[in-house]
Amino acid sequence: MRTEQPQVIYLKDYQAPEYLIDETHLTFELFEDHTLxxxxxxxxxxxxxxxxxxxxxxxxxxxxxxxxxxxDRELLAAD
Known part of the structure; x- marks a missing residue:
């Protein structure tokens, strides 16, 4: 859980996003002690x-x- 105070973001500081997301596909696997x-x-x-x-x-x-x-190409940490 976060304990620091949220940072104020002003409307004048917003910019158009670098990337646009056209589709989102989510699958959830629920377990007793974690979720994938x-x-x-x-x-x-x-x-x-x-x-x-x-x-x-x-x-x-x-x-x-x-x-x-x-x-379909797996990325490495350096990528």
């Missing part, structure tokens, strides 16, 4: 953000990433 979530996202670069491809950052709390793949 399989997520498949169909994403594309937001053309409104201009050229270049910034890194995709996945944020979460108390999560363990088990696997990530791009176009």
């Amino acid at each position: 979530v399989h997520a498949q996202l169909v994403m594309r670069r937001n053309p409104a953000r201009g050229a270049g491809l910034p890194p995709l950052v996945l944020d979460g709390q108390q999560l363990e990433l088990l696997r990530a793949a791009l176009d």
Whole structure:
């Protein structure tokens, strides 16, 4: 559980997202002591953000990433 105070984010600080998510497919496996979530996202670069491809950052709390793949190719930590 988080104990720090939430940070205030002002409307003037918002920007268009770098990526757009067209589809989200979620499957949940519920166990007594943990839950596995399989997520498949169909994403594309937001053309409104201009050229270049910034890194995709996945944020979460108390999560363990088990696997990530791009176009059916498993990604390594360096990717």
